[in-house]
Amino acid sequence: MRTTSPAGTPHAGTTGTAHPRRSRRLLTAAVTAVAVVGLALGTAGPASAHAAVPAHHAGGSPSSWGWPPDSQLTPRTHFVMAPDGSSGLTQGGEGIPNIDSDKKTIYAYYGDPGTGIADKTSSPYISEMNRIVAAQTARLQRDFDKAKRRGEKPALVFDADDTTLWTYDMEVADMHFNFNPAEQDVWVQGQRFPATPAMVALVNKAKRIGYTIFGLTGRNDNQKAATVANLAKVGYDPKAFVADRFYTKWTNTGSSTQPSYLTCVATCTTVEYKAGTRAHIESLGYTIVANYGDQFSDLQGGHAQRAVKLPNPTYYLPSADLPGLTEPWLAPRTRFTMKPDGSSGLTAGGEGIPNIDSVKKTIYAYYGDPGTGISNKTASPYITELAKVVHKYQNRLVAQCRVESRFGGRPAIVFDTDDTTLWTYDMEVAAMHFNFDPALQDVWVQQKKFPATPGMVALVNAVDAAGCQVVGLTGRNDGQKDATIANLKDVGYNPFESDFFFTKWTGVGTSQQPSYITCAAAKCTTIEYKSQTRKYIESKDFGRYHIIANFGDQFSDLLGGHAQRAIKLPNPTYYLP
DSSP: OOOSOTTOOOOTTOOSOOOHHHHHHHHHHHHHHHHHHHHHHOOOOSOBTTBEEOOOBTTBOHHHHTOOOGGGOOOOOEEEOOTTSGGGGTSOGGGSOOHHHHHHHHHHHHTOOSSSOOOSSOOHHHHHHHHHHHHHHHHHHHHHHHHHHTTOEEEEEEOSBTTTBOOHHIIIIITTTOOOHHHHHHHHHTTOOOBOTTHHHHHHHHHHHTOEEEEEEEEEGGGHHHHHHHHHHTTOOTTTSOGGGEEEEOOSBTTBOOOTTOOOOSSOOHHHHHHHHHHHHHHTTEEEEEEEESSHHHHTTOOSSOEEEOOOOSOOOOOOOOTTOOOTTSSOOOEEEOOTTSGGGGTSOGGGSOOHHHHHHHHHHHHTOOSSSOOOSSOOHHHHHHHHHHHHHHHHHHHHHHHHHHTTOOEEEEEOSBTTTBOOHHIIIIITTTOOOHHHHHHHHHTTOOOBOTTHHHHHHHHHHTTOEEEEEEEEEGGGHHHHHHHHHHTTOOOOOGGGEEEEOOSBTTBOOOTTOOOSSSSOOHHHHHHHHHHHHHSTTTTOOEEEEEEESSHHHHTTOOSSOEEEOOOOSOOOO
């Protein structure tokens, strides 16, 4: 409810100038009443998806108000995540690895400066590959000699993608972590893949020792010739990988049909195909001393004396193991430590980085998305978690709004827009596939396509009716302001108005940085912009509002103080530090 202009006309319930003694009594009563409401609201601990985290108030330091400092407004760093995405049903939004942080972690691991191109000379990934290959190389001769003494024909089996040929640049620079089979075929036929680090030396030494080398890949028969040529092109001994010993998947077109030695019905799983092919190799008289792959499904199903897993957090290709076979050692990690800035990629190792495909599946489960990129709008763990937030805070904030406004105060509550009042999931996932596109975002904004964030319409309208000034504070720009306010009204919000809705300047025409904001660099950070805008809202120049709560889905919406408490809403779909 707004009955006040920004610059100091009386708030609802006040008329003219009160007698000084009466004003003092009113102020004392108000402070007492607000203190009682504050105790009812509670002072929460570290940030969580459904906890208010009291932040700096304009009237004093965090410690003077008894509230934690900004240092406690930080993302989680420890996660439990099942590879199949099922953790999204139980972990809560803050317990899901944020996909942007996961990408940054992968970039750091591959020495990618953010271009999608891996460093080809030095990176944590290359170092880890060197260690794995050194250990494998050291035992090649010994294992070969043992096999020969037993009268066996020793062989090694190698997967292709990210085992002998390195797909990172295709997966990230070209596909942006969203696999495209047509584009992959362009890369395959163009023989564009470099060798996986250290693997050329391993394969070529094994060939010189006398091992028979087999290739076994999920690439199809139409890609066989180009793949074998690519392997020779990047330095593998042309006599190591040859067409007769290089197994590719059938297409069911023409002569490319399922081989008779595979008995799986209809579409074979990866494990059925690869384990069955290894069994076929054994039936030819070979002993598979080692089987190398970057996916657990490359290795499951037996038929090799040793399975060697190479690191790859850039995609995950799961497959059920063979019936009756249990291989718990061939399973992904489920516990991870990941810092939000990506720096864990320098130290965690490939298996210690949340696999991005598993992160996506976990996010899908959390939002009730069946895999279409469209969230469930009626029931999901996300909706349930937000309902808990609203249930916990709505009545308490309404009470504080009533108390402060009754005694002549000017209580205000600040709300971010994206994923705080308007829900962007369908745009971020169905339209953008977790890769933000500002031009496409503007289309969605101007067309007012966003639904309301679950539960937030009721909360915003309730605090407005109780006497709090509702303020919008968003990273959207001035050119998007009118459409955003119209979108908010379309989905049921009553109080958002232009005078109390702050958007980012564009630097074009009249849309310039306001005088009340000063930034350390030419481009303001989100924290500088938002915290200084909240400070301005509290200032005499705007109307001395008391910001009793600040809602946002990003920690950068909340840091920097100038709010009695900060309330973090869950959002693992992007991270804006």
